[in-house]
Amino acid sequence: MSRSEQLVEPQGEVEDVIETDSLVEEVSIDGMCGVY
Amino acid sequence: MSSIDPDTAWQLHPQVSVRPEPFGALLYHFGTRKLSFLKDRTLLTVVEGLADASSARAACAAAGVSPEHVPTYLRALGTLVESKMLVERAA
Numbered sequence: 001m002s003r004s005e006q007l008v009e010p011q012g013e014v015e016d017v018i019e020t021d022s023l024v025e026e027v028s029i030d031g032m033c034g035v036y
Numbered sequence: 037m038s039s040i041d042p043d044t045a046w047q048l049h050p051q052v053s054v055r056p057e058p059f060g061a062l063l064y065h066f067g068t069r070k071l072s073f074l075k076d077r078t079l080l081t082v083v084e085g086l087a088d089a090s091s092a093r094a095a096c097a098a099a100g101v102s103p104e105h106v107p108t109y110l111r112a113l114g115t116l117v118e119s120k121m122l123v124e125r126a127a
Contacts, residue, residue: 023060023112025073026119 040114040122042093042106046086047125056080063121070119079112086122 040046048054051067060074061083074080081099082092089095092113096106116122 022108023074023076023079024115025075026115027071027073029069029071 040092040110040117042110043091045090045125046092046095046113046117046122048083048086049120049123052121054080054084063116065119065121068120070121072116072119072121074112076112079109082109082113083116083122087125 048063049065049067051065053064053066055062055064060076061080063072063074063083064070065072074083078099078101082095082101085095085098086092089098092110093106096109101109113122
């Protein structure tokens with residue numbers, strides 16, 4: 001596998017689902033950016 | 037287990053921004069950098085009504101929450117208290 005074909009791990013955690021309620025869901029934003 | 041005193045007055049934390057969405061709302065806390073999804077528009081109405089309500093229970097009633105559903109909404113508010121999205125308001 002050439003260097004350009006190597007998979008790149010995302011930098012930083014995108015989000016961490018910390019608590020879920022039937023009406024509320026919460027995430028913490030720890031990385032540089034993220035998509036939830 | 038998250039909990040909230042239903043007979044106490046509550047309000048959004050001053051560092052929390054609310055963005056209404058079709059599914060409910062997004063709450064972002066600038067201090068903790070936590071994001072909460074309210075998955076129900078009625079819950080948004082309850083949260084927005086807290087500032088003018090004498091208690092969490094009164095905010096639920098003002099939003100039209102039926103008595104049998106009040107515990108569900110109080111549990112959701114308790115989750116927001118645990119994450120510091122809501123803080124107690126001086127009477």
